[in-house]
Every structure is written in C-alpha cells, then in structure tokens.
C-alpha cells in the first residue's frame with residue numbers, strides 16, 4: 001500500500017507565507033498528523049479537514065510550531081466533541097509537554113493531567129509500532145536543542161521524516177544504504193548558520209545517492225529565491241498531496 005503525505009504547512013517557526021511544518025500521513029483510511037503547531041488548526045480549517053477525520057497526532061518535540069495547536073485541539077475534544085484525541089508521544093516528552101506547555105492553560109476543575117485531555121500512547125525510540133494496517137512508525141532520537149529530547153520519525157521503514165534536527169550525515173547515509181530508506185523529508189535552513197537546524201549547504205554536501213532521496217521542508221519565506229539552487233532536492237509544497245511507495 002502506498003502512503004500519502006500532505007503537509008499542513010512547510011514553514012519554519014517564524015515563516016508567515018507558510019503554515020507551521022506539520023504533516024498529514026494517510027495510509028488507506030487512517031490519518032496521522034505529525035506535529036500540531038500554532039497554525040495547525042487554521043491550516044486544517046483552510047483545507048476543510050474536520051478534526052474527527054484525524055485518527056491520531058504524533059509529536060516530535062516541544063516547540064510552538066510543533067505543539068502549539070494542541071491546546072485548541074484538546075479543548076475542542078473535551079468541550080465540543082467529548083472525545084480524547086489519540087496522542088503518540090515519546091515517553092520522555094510527556095511531562096515536558098504537560099508541565100511546561102499545556103498545563104498552564106488547561107488545568108481547571110476536572111482537568112489535572114494530560115490523560116484528562118488526550119488518549120496518550122507513549123512511544124520509545126527504536127521500537128516500531130503499527131498504528132494501523134499499512135502504517136508503522138518508529139521514533140529515532142535526533143539532536144536539535146542541546147539537553148532537550150527530539151524525535152524524527154521513520155514511516156513504514158522507508159520514509160524518514162526529520163524532526164527539527166542538526167545535520168546528521170552518518171545517520172542519513174545509514175538510513176539510505178543500510179535500512180532501505182527511499183525518501184527523506186528534511187527540515188532545511190536556507191541561510192547558514194544552522195545551529196539547531198540543518199542548512200541547505202549541509203544537505204547539498206551529502207553523497208549523490210543520499211541527496212537524491214531528500215525533499216526539503218521547514219523553510220523560510222524566501223524559499224522561492226532558492227528554487228533551482230537545491231541540486232536534486234526539491235521543495236515539498238504545503239497542501240499538495242504526495243504519494244510515496246511503501
């Protein structure tokens with residue numbers, strides 16, 4: 001079965017032309033949302049996608065452009081739909097997400113923990129989980145902010161979806177050459193220095209066989225200036241539906 005991917009947004013944290021870098025992954029009639037940033041509820045609305053068509057949300061790390069929409073989604077589930085959204089999240093991120101991000105806005109009578117709002121399904125890195133027939137995910141811990149956890153996602157063994165991450169050429173080579181990854185969706189900082197992200201320059205330095213698999217996302221508003229300057233790597237466009245072989 002093929003996987004369909006639609007980015008709700010492809011922008012970086014400060015982009016204004018593009019929504020936050022969040023994705024919908026469709027496997028048959030199951031839909032997984034990867035990250036739920038500040039702009040995710042608006043992007044869903046603009047696309048005419050109802051919340052109840054999303055089967056689960058997966059969180060890569062705790063930054064606003066990746067989790068900032070969870071309060072709205074959680075409250076809508078609690079007060080409007082009387083349904084807890086399913087939340088796949090690395091076990092190390094559960095307490096940071098609730099204690100440092102969500103609890104300030106959401107704690108009230110009847111709501112005292114993340115489990116009151118979400119159907120939390122803890123994940124461990126390198127332990128694949130089948131979410132639905134035809135959709136398997138595996139978290140891979142990748143470096144982003146020193147001292148904080150962040151997890152990229154391997155989809156059906158062959159599609160690597162980067163969380164925000166510093167350049168990891170050895171990991172990317174390993175994924176393509178040893179693990180059969182055919183598509184790498186990678187965050188891309190167009191201007192150096194990357195510091196907490198991978199730059200276009202770094203991605204262009206990858207060997208050809210790896211470079212060929214890379215598609216660029218999480219870019220800034222001047223992305224059009226770089227069209228034709230990214231070698232074999234193409235920019236993923238928000239809202240367009242892409243089909244990848246399994």
Ligand SMILES: Nc1ccn([C@@H]2O[C@@H]3COP(=O)(O)O[C@H]3[C@H]2O)c(=O)n1
Nearest residue numbers: 012013014063064065145164195196
């Ligand atoms: N050490 C840091 C930490 C964060 N940042 C910026 O803040 C953004 C938070 O969301 P992001 O998508 O991870 O991108 C980060 C950097 O732009 C940064 O530039 N340097």
Ligand SMILES: [Zn+2]
Nearest residue numbers: 013063065164
């Ligand atoms: Zn980000």
Ligand SMILES: [Zn+2]
Nearest residue numbers: 061063144164
């Ligand atoms: Zn980040």
